[in-house]
Amino acid sequence: MTEGNDITRREAIARTALLLGGTVAAAHLAGVESPAWAAAAGPSWRTRTLSSPQSELVATIAEHIIPATDTPGARAAGVDKFVDVILTDYYKAPERDRFLAGLADVDARSQKANGKTFLASTPAQQLALLHAMDAESYPPERVLAKAEPLNTERAKMRDSLVRQSSTSTTISDPTRASADAGANETARRELEQGWFFRRMKELTLLGYYTSNAGAMTELKVNPMGVYRADIPYRSVGHSWA
Amino acid sequence: MTGPQQMEYDAIVIGSGITGGWAAKELTEKGLRTLMIERGRELVHRRDYTMEHKPTWDMPLRNARLDPTKQGAEEYQIQSRTGQFRESTKQHFAKDTTHAYEEVKPFTWIQGDQVGGKSLIWGRQVYRWSDLDFEANLKDGIAVDWPIRYKDIAPWYSYVEKHVGVSGERLGLPQLPDGEFLPPMPMNAGEKHVKAGIQRKFKDRHMTIGRVAILTADHKGRAACHYCGPCERGCSTGSYFSTQASTLPPAMATGRLTVLPDSIVHSLEYDPKTNRVSAVNVIDTKTKAQRAYKAKIVFVCASTLGSTRILLNSKSSTFPNGIANSSGVLGHNLMDHHFRAGASGRIEGLTDHYYQGNRPNGIYIVRFRNLGDAASKRTDFLRGFGYQGAASREGWGRGASAPGMGVELKRRLHDAGGWLMSMTGFGECLPRHENVVTLSDKTDDYGIPILRIDCAWGPNELAMRKDMKQSAMEMLEAAGLKNVVGSDDYKEGGLGAEPGLGIHEMGTARMGRDPKTSVLNGWGQAHDVPNLFVTDGSMMTSSSCVNPSITYMALTARAVDHAVSEMKKRNI
Numbered sequence: 001m002t003e004g005n006d007i008t009r010r011e012a013i014a015r016t017a018l019l020l021g022g023t024v025a026a027a028h029l030a031g032v033e034s035p036a037w038a039a040a041a042g043p044s045w046r047t048r049t050l051s052s053p054q055s056e057l058v059a060t061i062a063e064h065i066i067p068a069t070d071t072p073g074a075r076a077a078g079v080d081k082f083v084d085v086i087l088t089d090y091y092k093a094p095e096r097d098r099f100l101a102g103l104a105d106v107d108a109r110s111q112k113a114n115g116k117t118f119l120a121s122t123p124a125q126q127l128a129l130l131h132a133m134d135a136e137s138y139p140p141e142r143v144l145a146k147a148e149p150l151n152t153e154r155a156k157m158r159d160s161l162v163r164q165s166s167t168s169t170t171i172s173d174p175t176r177a178s179a180d181a182g183a184n185e186t187a188r189r190e191l192e193q194g195w196f197f198r199r200m201k202e203l204t205l206l207g208y209y210t211s212n213a214g215a216m217t218e219l220k221v222n223p224m225g226v227y228r229a230d231i232p233y234r235s236v237g238h239s240w241a
Numbered sequence: 242m243t244g245p246q247q248m249e250y251d252a253i254v255i256g257s258g259i260t261g262g263w264a265a266k267e268l269t270e271k272g273l274r275t276l277m278i279e280r281g282r283e284l285v286h287r288r289d290y291t292m293e294h295k296p297t298w299d300m301p302l303r304n305a306r307l308d309p310t311k312q313g314a315e316e317y318q319i320q321s322r323t324g325q326f327r328e329s330t331k332q333h334f335a336k337d338t339t340h341a342y343e344e345v346k347p348f349t350w351i352q353g354d355q356v357g358g359k360s361l362i363w364g365r366q367v368y369r370w371s372d373l374d375f376e377a378n379l380k381d382g383i384a385v386d387w388p389i390r391y392k393d394i395a396p397w398y399s400y401v402e403k404h405v406g407v408s409g410e411r412l413g414l415p416q417l418p419d420g421e422f423l424p425p426m427p428m429n430a431g432e433k434h435v436k437a438g439i440q441r442k443f444k445d446r447h448m449t450i451g452r453v454a455i456l457t458a459d460h461k462g463r464a465a466c467h468y469c470g471p472c473e474r475g476c477s478t479g480s481y482f483s484t485q486a487s488t489l490p491p492a493m494a495t496g497r498l499t500v501l502p503d504s505i506v507h508s509l510e511y512d513p514k515t516n517r518v519s520a521v522n523v524i525d526t527k528t529k530a531q532r533a534y535k536a537k538i539v540f541v542c543a544s545t546l547g548s549t550r551i552l553l554n555s556k557s558s559t560f561p562n563g564i565a566n567s568s569g570v571l572g573h574n575l576m577d578h579h580f581r582a583g584a585s586g587r588i589e590g591l592t593d594h595y596y597q598g599n600r601p602n603g604i605y606i607v608r609f610r611n612l613g614d615a616a617s618k619r620t621d622f623l624r625g626f627g628y629q630g631a632a633s634r635e636g637w638g639r640g641a642s643a644p645g646m647g648v649e650l651k652r653r654l655h656d657a658g659g660w661l662m663s664m665t666g667f668g669e670c671l672p673r674h675e676n677v678v679t680l681s682d683k684t685d686d687y688g689i690p691i692l693r694i695d696c697a698w699g700p701n702e703l704a705m706r707k708d709m710k711q712s713a714m715e716m717l718e719a720a721g722l723k724n725v726v727g728s729d730d731y732k733e734g735g736l737g738a739e740p741g742l743g744i745h746e747m748g749t750a751r752m753g754r755d756p757k758t759s760v761l762n763g764w765g766q767a768h769d770v771p772n773l774f775v776t777d778g779s780m781m782t783s784s785s786c787v788n789p790s791i792t793y794m795a796l797t798a799r800a801v802d803h804a805v806s807e808m809k810k811r812n813i
Contacts, residue, residue, distance in 0.1 A: 064646060064647065065646045065647070065650065066650070066651050067647055067648055067651065069648060069651060073651075082303070085301050085302065086302065089301060089302065089312055089313070090302050090305060090311050090312055090313065091311065091312070092310070092311065092312060127647075130646065131646070134644050134645070134646055135644060137644070138642075138643060138644040198641065201640070201641050201646070202641040205637055205638065205640050205641050205654075206303060207303070209636075209637040209654075210297040210298055210303040210304075211298050212296070212298045215296070215297060215298065218651070218655065219637070219655065221296070221297075222470075222597065222598065222599055223597065223598065224294075224467050224468050224469035224470070224598065224599060225467055225468065225598065226468060226597070226598050227426065227427070227466075227468040227596070227597070227598035227599070227600045228596060228597040228598060229426075229427035229428060229429045229430075229596055229600070230427070230428075230429055230430045230433070230594055230596065231594070231595055231596065231597055232593060232594070232595070233592060233593050233594060233595040233657065234593070235595075236595050236597065236657075238655050238656065238657070239634070239636050239637060239654065239655065239656055239657040239658070240636065240657070241636070241637070
């Protein structure tokens with residue numbers, strides 16, 4: 001984060017504090033720990049769908065996708081806990097079961113490749129397996145454009161994950177093509193294959209970049225206070241969360 | 242807000258949304274002791290905006306969209322069809338389990354269930370209608386003529402705009418008259434780029450920033466917008482128009498308003514001897530106790546379909562098919578704006594440009610079809626459409642749609658992505674007799690018949706949608722965008738762009754000059770029953786293509802002025 005942005009943020013905080021009396025705005029902008037987050041991070045928190053090994057598996061894969069660097073990674077951001085909440089309170093049974101089956105398949109593939117569970121494998125072995133899955137999960141653009149299931153899924157995810165504009169307009173996904181009834185079976189199978197890993201990656205990004213760590217330490221929430229429609233990118237220097 | 246101490250008032254207003262709030266403000270300011278009846282719960286400004294400014298990480302599902310395929314929408318299977326229905330806004334929508342209706346063809350009825358109604362969650366876009374709209378039915382020979390013209394409503398637009406606080410840019414265009422504007426919000430770099438591209442190629446197409454009921458300067462004791470973004474969670478600074486922020490405070494300040502929440506109107510009582518509404522029959526939604534309130538005049542502002550339901554259910558020997566329905570057109574000619582046909586694309590470059598703050602507004606492209614001259618004339622459809630849209634830079638979400646992981650991915654997502662521009666048309670819908678709401682044989686928890694809605698787009702709307710998509714694509718291509726993709730979410734017999742989803746439903750108790758073919762006169766007053774006024778979307782004779790709420794507000798204020806003047810003359 002640049003110094004310029006620091007000043008911008010301080011201005012924004014000051015202005016908003018004037019308007020709103022400070023506490024809410026300060027919590028929003030300065031990343032004060034929130035009650036829900038404190039509860040999730042506290043010692044009494046328990047998973048409700050994932051077993052301990054499954055939860056550890058999710059945390060490990062998520063950390064490979066978004067590792068700790070000079071800022072926290074997915075594990076520190078509690079992505080495993082977030083995934084447990086989504087599986088318990090958001091997905092209906094078929095989607096939840098499909099995700100859990102995907103986790104089991106990671107171990108099955110690890111056994112086949114390395115003779116060990118994923119968690120018992122070395123970090124290098126884990127990474128090799130995940131890179132292979134990542135490559136399989138994103139077939140060439142030609143296939144993506146033709147296949148309805150993923151595009152529908154992507155459109156939904158975009159709608160669900162990215163709050164675009166606050167106008168009543170729904171911002172649609174420009175990469176979305178109309179459903180092609182003739183999408184061939186091979187393409188469909190390829191997409192079915194990659195479902196778990198794509199979903200795991202989506203949940204990791206969502207869980208990470210909407211967490212306190214992801215949205216306030218790695219990135220910054222687009223602050224309230226003033227609207228500046230056209231400013232040099234370098235004065236911000238990073239994506240808004 | 243306290244319960245009523247009495248059963249008789251000068252005026253009763255049914256509904257507390259955009260028009261109910263205006264009716265209450267105007268009536269009380271003109272000295273009438275007024276009762277405002279609301280079926281939903283009390284919702285107090287500031288205190289009850291429970292999700293305002295809540296950080297995403299403080300929401301268990303991180304503000305997920307709740308749709309019927311997920312948990313969390315079990316009681317909201319209809320409301321959750323709109324993208325506005327999310328973890329952070331759920332509390333401002335009615336439960337479909339208690340607000341049921343029959344859907345003959347796909348029709349999405351979005352309902353509020355609180356004091357303030359849908360004024361808390363509306364899109365806030367504000368556009369004046371013009372004589373292009375008010376003369377349209379007459380010129381096309383469709384339905385009936387509007388009994389008013391732009392000159393009748395123009396001063397009332399100014400009157401309500403001055404109170405509301407509308408930001409926007411003056412354009413001097415006849416098809417979209419300018420209003421009383423606060424300074425416009427600015428466009429971002431992507432939008433300016435697209436605007437310039439459109440201007441180069443199409444001299445007759447005007448892109449402007451959305452005209453919006455959001456304050457860009459302090460106004461009447463309400464603070465300028467602080468750009469937190471999601472207005473629909475409620476706004477403690479009152480920076481967007483809602484009943485709570487804008488019309489309720491002055492009405493309450495008169496000391497003449499009583500608000501009665503948790504009270505559903507069953508029907509209006511008609512007295513044939515006086516030819517007046519004699520009472521409003523109300524059921525307490527908590528205790529189911531029944532009461533009848535009396536007043537000299539009644540303003541029905543319960544939303545288009547809510548008001549129509551009340552009128553249809555107010556049966557008497559004089560009006561066996563619903564009060565003030567001697568014409569038989571009550572419930573017919575249901576309209577909405579059809580949208581979700583447009584285009585999006587990728588703006589190359591501009592990577593040294595960004596924005597800060599969350600502007601709760603987008604761009605608007607003014608209608609350019611069928612303006613009355615030869616150049617804009619279309620042979621494939623009548624009327625026209627405008628576009629709403631926005632440009633923004635992609636965020637971290639793009640990481641999920643391409644391969645990559647680890648430090649490389651995290652570093653890549655640290656930077657903002659490329660610019661995207663998207664726009665969707667909002668098209669005018671013709672009034673058609675066969676698009677109708679009637680009372681069902683089924684009743685709700687209070688014994689009131691529910692509505693049966695039978696509505697679909699017609700050939701004119703479907704023909705217009707092709708142009709909405711095509712013209713959007715050609716404008717984005719003219720601006721040099723890449724990967725331009727057109728879209729049309731309409732699916733015949735299915736969901737995606739079905740009527741109702743535009744949340745601009747209107748037309749079921751239309752105004753007209755002839756009591757034989759319309760329910761209301763040009764003042765929103767029932768032809769048949771002089772002390773009955775209906776001033777929400779149900780009064781509209783045609784739909785225009787622009788967002789309707791400011792027109793509802795202006796017509797409501799005008800109707801109250803007329804009603805009170807008639808009372809003084811002892812005509813009511």
